[in-house]
Amino acid sequence: xxxxxxxxxxxxxxxxxxxxxxxxxxxxxxxxxxxxxxxxxxxxxxxxxxxxxxxxxxxxxxxxxxxxxxxxxx
Amino acid sequence: xxxxxxxxxxxxxxxxxxxxxxxxxxxxxxxxxxxxxxxxxxxxxxxxxxxxxxxxxxxxxxxxxxxxxxxxxx
DNA sequence: ACATCATGTCAAGTGTTCTTAACATCCACT
DNA sequence: AGTGGATGTTAAGAACACTTGACATGATGT
Numbered sequence: 001x002x003x004x005x006x007x008x009x010x011x012x013x014x015x016x017x018x019x020x021x022x023x024x025x026x027x028x029x030x031x032x033x034x035x036x037x038x039x040x041x042x043x044x045x046x047x048x049x050x051x052x053x054x055x056x057x058x059x060x061x062x063x064x065x066x067x068x069x070x071x072x073x074x
Numbered sequence: 075x076x077x078x079x080x081x082x083x084x085x086x087x088x089x090x091x092x093x094x095x096x097x098x099x100x101x102x103x104x105x106x107x108x109x110x111x112x113x114x115x116x117x118x119x120x121x122x123x124x125x126x127x128x129x130x131x132x133x134x135x136x137x138x139x140x141x142x143x144x145x146x147x148x
Numbered sequence: 149a150c151a152t153c154a155t156g157t158c159a160a161g162t163g164t165t166c167t168t169a170a171c172a173t174c175c176a177c178t
Numbered sequence: 179a180g181t182g183g184a185t186g187t188t189a190a191g192a193a194c195a196c197t198t199g200a201c202a203t204g205a206t207g208t
Contacts, residue, residue: 005118007123022154036196038156047193048164049081053143063137069127096184110166112186119165122194 007046008068011037014059030054081120082142085111088133104128 015021026036030051040047046067047055056063077109087115089095112123120141121129130137 005124007127024154024157025079033197034155035104035157035198039196042156048195049126049141050079050143051195052123052126053141055083057143067123067127069124069131098184103196105169108185109168109187112164122165125165 005043005046006070008043008070009040009066010068011041011055011066014061014066018059026055026058031065078122079117080144082117082144083114083140084142085115085129085140088135090138092133099128100132103132 011026015023015026023041024034027034027037031054032051036047039045040051045053052063052067056066058067079110089097089100094142097115098108100109101108105128106125110121114125120126126128126137128142130140
């Protein structure tokens with residue numbers, strides 16, 4: 001299983017809070033594919049810093065509202 | 075040559091503001107090599123989201139204090 | 149029953165991030 | 179002059195982010 005990233009996110013909640021935006025539409029807005037959004041939303045890996053900024057910008061919230069980094073790390 | 079990233083950062087200033095911390099020491103604290111810190115500090119590429127969080131944590135500032143993403147992107 | 153849409157999965161490939169190791173320069177110290 | 183610390187550079191490769199395309203499922207609508 002590799003290590004499925006330490007970063008968590010609130011993308012799914014933000015999508016629904018923003019007019020039921022679909023994964024495909026979010027992908028289109030930030031310039032990545034649908035599959036990439038799915039993988040990030042599920043925490044399979046964490047996005048690049050640039051993509052993180054772009055996603056936060058789509059929802060018009062600060063980056064910390066979208067992504068959280070837990071205190072403890074193994 | 076790829077594209078030297080759109081994200082800018084204030085790592086160098088933060089290092090000096092925190093007791094003249096060296097690149098090697100910062101690298102050690104976030105668990106990456108000295109060369110990686112140099113490359114990021116120079117904007118050769120942007121770090122992963124996880125590393126960005128870790129760096130911000132070392133300096134005890136929010137992520138946006140370390141990394142900036144310009145409004146316009148081509 | 150059939151079509152469509154949103155979500156999810158898989159595999160193979162491309163590109164970027166990060167590592168290791170070696171070498172070079174500048175500065176401070178002795 | 180010689181030593182050592184901090185920074186910078188390069189090159190080869192490993193690890194991870196992201197793409198493309200194809201197929202599967204459940205929900206909704208006709």
